[in-house]
Amino acid sequence: MRVRPASREHDQASGRSALIEAALPSMRHVQQLERELHELQLRWDLVESTARMVCPVAAARFLSTLVATREQFGALQHKLLDRVIDVHLANKHNDLIARAQVTIDVLVRSLYERTADVGFIATDPVLVEFASAPDEHDAAVLRARLDEYRAKYTVYDEILLLDTAGRVLCRLEDLPCAAPDALADAPWFTEAMARPGFAQFHGFDPLVAEGRHVLVYAHRVEGHDGRTVGCVALSFGFETEMRAIFDEIDDGNRHAIVALVDEHGVAIASNRPDVLGVGEPLELPEPHYPVILHRDTEYLASNRETRGYQGYMGLPWRAVGLTRLEVAFRAGTGAALAESDHEAMLDAIMRSDASLIGTIEQATAIERGLEHVIWNGKLEQARGSNDTTGSASAVLDQIGEAGRRTTRIFAEGIRRLCALVADGRREQLRARAVVTINIVDRNLYERANDCRWWALNGALAETLAALRADPHDTAAAERATAVLGRLNALYTVYRRVALCDTEGRVLAVSRPADALPPDWRLPEELVRANAALATSQDYAVSAFEPTPLCDGEPTYLYLAQVRDPVTRRNLGSVVLAFDSKAEFGAMSAGAIPPLQDMIALLIRPDGLVIGSSDERWAQGEVFAEHAQLTAPGPGESNMQLVVLDGARYLAGVASSGGYREFKRSDGYHEPMLSLVLQPLPVRQTTPEEVRYDTLGGGDDEALRLGLFRSGELVLGIPVGDIVEAIRPPRIVPMPGARQLAGLVEHHSVEGTRLVPVIDFRLGHDCGDDTGEITIVVVRQGARELGLRVDRLMTVASVAPSRVKPAPEFARNTPWLAGMVTARGDASGGPLVAIVDAQKIQAGDALPSLELLEEMGLIDATDPMGEPTADEFTF
Numbered sequence: 045m046r047v048r049p050a051s052r053e054h055d056q057a058s059g060r061s062a063l064i065e066a067a068l069p070s071m072r073h074v075q076q077l078e079r080e081l082h083e084l085q086l087r088w089d090l091v092e093s094t095a096r097m098v099c100p101v102a103a104a105r106f107l108s109t110l111v112a113t114r115e116q117f118g119a120l121q122h123k124l125l126d127r128v129i130d131v132h133l134a135n136k137h138n139d140l141i142a143r144a145q146v147t148i149d150v151l152v153r154s155l156y157e158r159t160a161d162v163g164f165i166a167t168d169p170v171l172v173e174f175a176s177a178p179d180e181h182d183a184a185v186l187r188a189r190l191d192e193y194r195a196k197y198t199v200y201d202e203i204l205l206l207d208t209a210g211r212v213l214c215r216l217e218d219l220p221c222a223a224p225d226a227l228a229d230a231p232w233f234t235e236a237m238a239r240p241g242f243a244q245f246h247g248f249d250p251l252v253a254e255g256r257h258v259l260v261y262a263h264r265v266e267g268h269d270g271r272t273v274g275c276v277a278l279s280f281g282f283e284t285e286m287r288a289i290f291d292e293i294d295d296g297n298r299h300a301i302v303a304l305v306d307e308h309g310v311a312i313a314s315n316r317p318d319v320l321g322v323g324e325p326l327e328l329p330e331p332h333y334p335v336i337l338h339r340d341t342e343y344l345a346s347n348r349e350t351r352g353y354q355g356y357m358g359l360p361w362r363a364v365g366l367t368r369l370e371v372a373f374r375a376g377t378g379a380a381l382a383e384s385d386h387e388a389m390l391d392a393i394m395r396s397d398a399s400l401i402g403t404i405e406q407a408t409a410i411e412r413g414l415e416h417v418i419w420n421g422k423l424e425q426a427r428g429s430n431d432t433t434g435s436a437s438a439v440l441d442q443i444g445e446a447g448r449r450t451t452r453i454f455a456e457g458i459r460r461l462c463a464l465v466a467d468g469r470r471e472q473l474r475a476r477a478v479v480t481i482n483i484v485d486r487n488l489y490e491r492a493n494d495c496r497w498w499a500l501n502g503a504l505a506e507t508l509a510a511l512r513a514d515p516h517d518t519a520a521a522e523r524a525t526a527v528l529g530r531l532n533a534l535y536t537v538y539r540r541v542a543l544c545d546t547e548g549r550v551l552a553v554s555r556p557a558d559a560l561p562p563d564w565r566l567p568e569e570l571v572r573a574n575a576a577l578a579t580s581q582d583y584a585v586s587a588f589e590p591t592p593l594c595d596g597e598p599t600y601l602y603l604a605q606v607r608d609p610v611t612r613r614n615l616g617s618v619v620l621a622f623d624s625k626a627e628f629g630a631m632s633a634g635a636i637p638p639l640q641d642m643i644a645l646l647i648r649p650d651g652l653v654i655g656s657s658d659e660r661w662a663q664g665e666v667f668a669e670h671a672q673l674t675a676p677g678p679g680e681s682n683m684q685l686v687v688l689d690g691a692r693y694l695a696g697v698a699s700s701g702g703y704r705e706f707k708r709s710d711g712y713h714e715p716m717l718s719l720v721l722q723p724l725p726v727r728q729t730t731p732e733e734v735r736y737d738t739l740g741g742g743d744d745e746a747l748r749l750g751l752f753r754s755g756e757l758v759l760g761i762p763v764g765d766i767v768e769a770i771r772p773p774r775i776v777p778m779p780g781a782r783q784l785a786g787l788v789e790h791h792s793v794e795g796t797r798l799v800p801v802i803d804f805r806l807g808h809d810c811g812d813d814t815g816e817i818t819i820v821v822v823r824q825g826a827r828e829l830g831l832r833v834d835r836l837m838t839v840a841s842v843a844p845s846r847v848k849p850a851p852e853f854a855r856n857t858p859w860l861a862g863m864v865t866a867r868g869d870a871s872g873g874p875l876v877a878i879v880d881a882q883k884i885q886a887g888d889a890l891p892s893l894e895l896l897e898e899m900g901l902i903d904a905t906d907p908m909g910e911p912t913a914d915e916f917t918f
Contacts (some may be wrong), residue, residue: 054333054879064129065889066335066342071132071373073460074125080453087449088114091442109771113413121408124457127399131461135468136372137334140346140365142472143302144291146479148363150289151304152350153483154199155358157490158280159242159262161197164534167261167516168682169502174799175205175274176267178213179832187223187884192500202252202279205265206233208272212251214371219254227251235889236262236275246312246359252279272628283313288704290315292482299367300375305347320613326364335369340370372538392460399464400458400465407454409816412446415836416818419750419769420767422839426748426763432468466898470683473642473720478681480644481698481718484655487537487631489706490745491602491622492534496583499604499618503527508543508606508615511551524552539594539623543606545616547571553593560592566619570603574617577605585712588654593621596685598654598664625663628655635720645719649675654716671879675699675717678707686721693721746841751876752820752833754804759833760840760864765881767792767828769836775801775817788830790821801830822881829884847878859883 067072092110095103103110103315170189174181181872190203194216205214210228216499227233232245245264252258259282265274294315303320304313309328316321320338327336329345334347345366350358376671421440494720498504504527510520528541530555542556547568564573571884573584586601593601602620607613628646632655635644646655654663661667672686679701686695700716749760752769775786778800785803789796799821819830847862861880 054330054784058332060332062333063133063335066369067133067344067373068129068792070370071129073373074128074132076459077453077460077889078125078126078477081125084446084450084453085114085118085121085454087446088117090701091439091446091576094442095439099439103436103439106420107348109413109417113417116406116413116679120403120410120454123406124403124454124461126458127403128461128464131464131468132373135464135471136344136367137346137467139300139471140334140344140367140473141348142269142365143300144346144348144363144365145351146293146475147289147302147304147365148348148350148358148361149353150292150479150482150486151285152356152358154285154486155244155261155280156353156356158199158354159244160275160277160534162263162278163262164531165278166265167530170263171205171276173272175207175213175265175276178207180408180781183214187216187690188502190214190216192291192580193497196496199281199285200278201257201281201284202277204252204277204279206275206277207275208237210275217253224251227622231485232260232262232277233275236264236277237272239266247283252277257282264464286313292478299371301343301366303364303366305362305364312361320366323337328362328364338365338366343363344372390449390459390466399455400461403458403686405463407458408452409724411451412816412818412835413771414443416769418444418447419839423750423763423766423768423900426839426841429719464838467693469548469722470696472696473722474681474683474698475696476635476642476644476720477696480631480646480720481700481716482703483631483634484646484716484718485700485703488600489703491537491600491620492583492706492710492712493622495604495618496580498531498541499606499622500580501527501618502609504543504618505606505609505615506552507582508545509544509608512545515551521552523615525554526797528554530554537623537627538620539599540621542619542621543616544603544619546575546614548574550593551616557592558705559595564592566601566603566617566907570601574603574605575614580604580607581710583710583712587649588624588652588664591621593619594624595684597625622655624631628663629657631655632657635718641723643719643721645721647717647719649715649717673697673717673719675715676733678702678715685724688721692724694724696720745844747844747847747878748839748841749876749878750820750839753837754831754833754836756876758837759804759818759879760842760876761822761879761881763839765822767823769821770821770830771816772819773817775832785832788817788819790828790830799828799830801832803832817869822884824884829881831884859885 088425092107092114095107095110100196132795133865166191170186172185174183186205190205194200202215202217204212206226207213209226210230211226227249230251231247231251232243232244235243235245241263243260245258245260245262247257249258249260252260259280260277262275264272267273285302290313293302301314301316301319302310303315303326305326305328306312309325311320311322311324311326320326326338328347329336335343336343343366345364347364349362352358365478410781418440420434421443424435425440476559504524507520507524507527510517511524514520518544524543528543530542532538534539538554538726540557542550543552544550544566548568548571550560550564550566550851553560566574567586570584577584583602583604588598588600590596590598590603593599600622602622603617606615606618608615632644632646636642636657642657644655644657645653645661645667647653647667647670649670650666653663653665653667654662669686670687673684673695674682674697676697676699677684678699680700681696684695684697686693696719698718700707700714700718707713748763750763750766750769751758751760753759770788770790772788772790775788777786778784785801787798788801790799799819801819818833818836820833820836821828821830823829847864849862850857850860860877860878861883862878864876864878866874866876
């Protein structure tokens with residue numbers, strides 16, 4: 045297998061850097077976001093430079109905050125870009141991994157069945173007798189029997205029987221005269237003859253087929269005395285099978301290439317032979333740098349080995365998924381959700397992804413920092429500072445506009461990121477649902493084959509005829525039980541195999557069944573269905589329901605008619621009770637990757653549960669939520685949101701489309717859906733995120749208020765009493781001073797002083813108290829006092845005539861100077877409590893919730909949440 049030279053290998057860090065450098069030119073969304081963020085950075089630089097030049101005195105008060113805010117923004121934009129790039133890469137890499145893994149695993153599951161088939165046909169009585177004495181038997185009879193076998197197991201394109209010297213005794217296909225009639229040194233032949241068990245071989249073999257690769261499963265044939273008498277070989281239709289697998293994973297993305305490579309790294313199958321042909325060598329990607337060069341074109345690639353099935357690991361092959369790097373990150377066309385469901389999913393992702401939450405929290409911190417700058421600047425404007433009436437006002441407007449643009453761009457960037465995460469999750473669930481239902485179809489295809497082939501077993505026909513003649517023939521019953529037991533031991537997917545007469549009575553069973561009553565019969569509809577089977581190609585399947593043959597558990601019964609080999613008269617049926625609990629349970633569990641919180645279900649469209657990975661939905665019960673589903677058409681898939689037990693789940697849904705002739709052209713119809721569900725986190729109820737913009741002013745007589753939120757209230761303090769808002773790193777507690785929250789340092793042009801802080805919010809819901817601290821510093825005569833608040837809002841002008849006095853029953857709250865209603869129209873609006881800063885004393889706090897409600901400042905039955913700035917127009 046070709047690999048990169050050691051000098052080019054990358055470790056994890058260098059591999060990521062090299063991958064980003066290679067992939068970034070094709071990430072159009074990332075490039076657009078990068079341009080927007082760069083333009084935003086230039087805008088902030090311009091705002092800072094303008095402030096330094098046109099209003100240096102005013103700027104000195106907020107420049108350090110503005111610089112810190114800009115630096116925080118710079119760090120955050122790099123974090124956001126890195127995350128978007130990582131999710132882009134992960135989505136595409138996971139898509140290629142899934143395509144490759146499905147390809148190799150589905151193939152190996154199919155090949156596992158071949159190992160059982162070849163072992164079973166090597167014991168076929170007609171074949172054994174012919175190999176033991178070929179001169180004494182008619183080759184046409186054996187050929188007809190092998191043709192019957194291939195008609196049922198349509199995955200085979202050739203069957204050969206060889207003697208111990210490698211000479212062909214019988215085959216189905218005629219080869220040109222130049223083809224050899226013996227090949228004793230064929231690898232599969234020598235291996236099969238040398239030891240028990242199967243041999244497998246892939247490569248050129250002129251004995252099997254001319255001019256093409258073959259995939260052969262061989263097994264030695266032993267006579268009744270245990271002596272080796274020959275070898276049987278099944279040639280698997282490898283090319284046809286690979287086309288079927290490639291069709292199953294085809295979702296319309298013509299840029300997605302999937303290939304199978306052998307142990308030398310040479311392609312042996314490809315869904316795009318025009319891009320990667322059979323026989324071409326392919327360089328496999330490094331673990332930390334999944335970019336390869338093929339035909340002078342760079343590809344993003346992933347290769348996967350099989351995870352095996354039932355201990356079988358197949359041949360030393362790998363599947364490779366690859367796509368051209370230049371088109372790898374174009375917008376996908378994956379399964380879509382309804383608009384409302386899409387928005388709900390984005391919302392849930394935004395509130396559950398730890399990295400996104402961190403990004404949002406940092407963006408919020410930047411926003412609060414800007415509010416702090418603008419709020420203090422507006423205080424200066426409201427006080428009529430000489431340096432704020434013109435140029436400073438323009439700078440503050442620029443800061444506000446830059447802040448709004450920052451919020452918009454980050455909101456859109458985070459939304460794009462959520463959409464990328466959502467795309468990855470949707471595609472993962474849809475793909476898992478698809479591969480699960482495909483595995484189910486392939487598995488049940490084999491069951492339909494088994495019952496028809498076993499019905500041709502001469503020993504079963506002989507014993508069934510004897511038991512029909514004499515139901516008490518214990519010797520015949522024992523012979524039948526022995527044959528059924530051998531079949532069941534070889535094919536463990538069945539709970540039991542039974543032999544029934546034409547009236548459905550069980551005459552022999554492979555394993556004891558305590559739940560099987562002595563007089564039990566097949567359901568009447570199955571008896572009628574068996575009687576109606578016209579040819580050896582026909583079979584019948586029961587409904588999915590409980591049966592004693594499966595110990596009272598629900599399952600499918602597969603049955604085919606056993607005929608008299610001479611008269612072709614119906615003698616009864618062979619019945620295969622599929623071990624549905626174990627097999628469907630394993631298929632459901634296999635749909636879920638390790639350590640993932642997912643649920644996998646197999647259901648009928650009416651909700652009947654056929655397989656489940658979750659004990660809440662047991663087999664045979666009804667998945668009541670099926671009514672929420674929109675079932676896709678046969679062989680199709682989609683994405684949906686469903687609600688289970690009050691919680692929302694994202695669901696990948698795939699519908700059974702059959703396999704080869706099974707459910708497609710053989711007359712059998714049994715709709716089935718595969719669901720793979722992942723819970724979406726419950727949305728937490730939080731106050732609406734808002735912005736605070738400058739409110740309309742009044743005339744010179746207007747009362748100018750600095751507004752902020754504290755607890756459940758919006759409070760306003762006359763700007764003349766406010767020094768400024770600060771964000772200290774901490775509050776230093778004061779031992780013994782229960783009335784105060786503590787002390788903070790206040791730095792100003794007059795020096796640094798310690799300011800006592802009152803926490804108005806005591807006794808109220810303050811939310812998360814671990815974030816940044818905001819203090820409004822007010823002046824009380826010669827001293828300063830700090831008020832801890834939740835959030836700064838805006839500076840507003842209020843006509844004095846609009847202010848209402850505090851109600852009489854609020855006399856125990858002396859600092860409450862009055863109240864004003866925003867907007868003042870018939871629709872009303874939020875109430876603002878006006879604070880007399882000179883009457884605030886240590887130990888003051890907000891009134892109780894009951895008093896606030898009585899005063900009309902809050903509605904306890906309908907919490908105000910966080911009001912928007914435009915609600916405070918007075």
